[in-house]
Amino acid sequence: MRASYLLRVLVRSAVLSGLLLGSGCRGDGALPDSPYRLDLSISPTPPAVGPARLIITLTDSAGSPVEGAEIVVEGNMSHAGMVPVIDTAQAEDPGRYGINDFTFTMAGDWVLTTRGVLPDGDSVIAETATNVVGRVGG
Ligand SMILES: [Cu+2]
Numbered sequence: 136m137r138a139s140y141l142l143r144v145l146v147r148s149a150v151l152s153g154l155l156l157g158s159g160c161r162g163d164g165a166l167p168d169s170p171y172r173l174d175l176s177i178s179p180t181p182p183a184v185g186p187a188r189l190i191i192t193l194t195d196s197a198g199s200p201v202e203g204a205e206i207v208v209e210g211n212m213s214h215a216g217m218v219p220v221i222d223t224a225q226a227e228d229p230g231r232y233g234i235n236d237f238t239f240t241m242a243g244d245w246v247l248t249t250r251g252v253l254p255d256g257d258s259v260i261a262e263t264a265t266n267v268v269g270r271v272g273g
Contacts (some may be wrong), residue, residue: 202228
């Protein structure tokens with residue numbers, strides 16, 4: 136399985152339920168009518184239980200970085216009964232946002248929902264499926 140966490144980008148009124156992806160590699164990023172592209176990468180890959188670094192890049196239709204967005208990532212597991220993990224990304228470089236210690240609380244299948252609100256009020260949503268492994272070396 137490839138460690139590509141690039142997923143579809145949905146703009147506004149995105150329906151998130153039912154979008155669980157079975158594999159970590161899917162698609163080319165944006166819906167045809169989406170003016171934005173939102174990519175999420177996770178370090179390390181695959182992530183382990185505990186803190187991981189998330190890097191989010193946001194670009195417009197011309198590939199230019201989009202600054203000043205408010206970006207929040209919510210992690211949910213594929214089974215019921217888990218408390219979601221929610222964290223806010225900090226701007227790092229133009230069009231790049233990061234979370235240094237997004238904490239995966241359990242091994243298994245996760246879906247990260249990244250929501251971005253742009254300065255002009257537009258919103259972007261992307262979903263990223265990943266498998267979290269047990270902590271290595273205790
Ligand atoms: Cu769980």
